[in-house]
Amino acid sequence: MSWLKPSWQGLLAILLCLIALALGAMSKPEAAALAQPEASFDYPYLATKGLMFGLLLLAALASMARLSTVVEALVLFIGAHLAAWLLITGINGYEGTALAPFFLLLAAAWLLGWRCVAVLSSLRPVANWVRTALRLIIPAIFGAWILIIWEAVTRGAGIPFILLPPPSAIGARIAGSLPVLGADVRQTIFKAVIFGYVVGSGAGFLAAIAADRVPFLRRGL
Known part of the structure; x- marks a missing residue:
């Protein structure tokens, strides 16, 4: 047809x-x-x-x-x-x-x-x-x-x-745990990860300058 x-x-x-x-x-x-x-x-x-x-x-x-x-x-x-x-x-x-x-x-x-x-x-x-x-x-x-x-x-x-919880139960659990998750993110990301990144990057930057300026360290590299 x-x-x-x-x-x-x-x-x-x-x-x-x-x-x-x-x-x-x-x-x-x-x-x-x-x-x-x-x-x-x-x-x-x-x-x-x-x-x-x-x-x-x-x-x-x-x-x-x-x-x-x-x-x-x-x-x-x-x-x-x-x-x-x-x-x-x-x-x-x-x-x-x-x-x-x-x-x-x-x-x-x-x-x-x-x-x-x-x-x-x-x-x-x-x-x-x-x-x-x-x-x-x-x-x-x-x-x-x-x-x-x-x-x-x-x-x-x-x-x-x-x-195996259904997606709706997972979503409801996440929505009900937002204050706890927010506190965990603040503790992990802002207080630990970012601080560690800044300290590590700064230390690496200073070590690179020292290795470039100090002959003894330059020879060691």
Whole structure:
């Protein structure tokens, strides 16, 4: 069909979404709720599951439609990252309960993020500021996905924080320790390193002058 174009990332993302949809429950609490429909269970993604599937499928279809490059990149960016954000925020409080569909949707979002980077890389803007912005945005998206996958896998799989804390926990710990870190930097950098650098450089400078001016020292060198 003339309005379609090849996109293996989009096709694979659709396939992963369909497999996840066929498998059903995205978490253990949801599986328990489906197994006992008469019971009342609280489980993640109760209100956002359909939205996540819709975002990913829409972005995947956009990657295969003959849209303008900017529109395609924008749809891919929003769909992939919003779906990933919903996945991560939804599993909060249910760490370690994620099932296969959770990771399949994460992989689908990552593929669409990959496609977004590929589309942005194909742009050849005329304006210098746009080229500069793209040189910053493309690696930023790549780096963001490392953190997204790290966060989602550690929370979804329930990896103990003592073994591999998620980036959000690391960031929160750093933010909460800024006064201590500031004191350490002041002690290490300003009171030790800079002082040592000045003393060492000054001593070396004086030794060089002495070696140049004193014949005995010059002969020793």
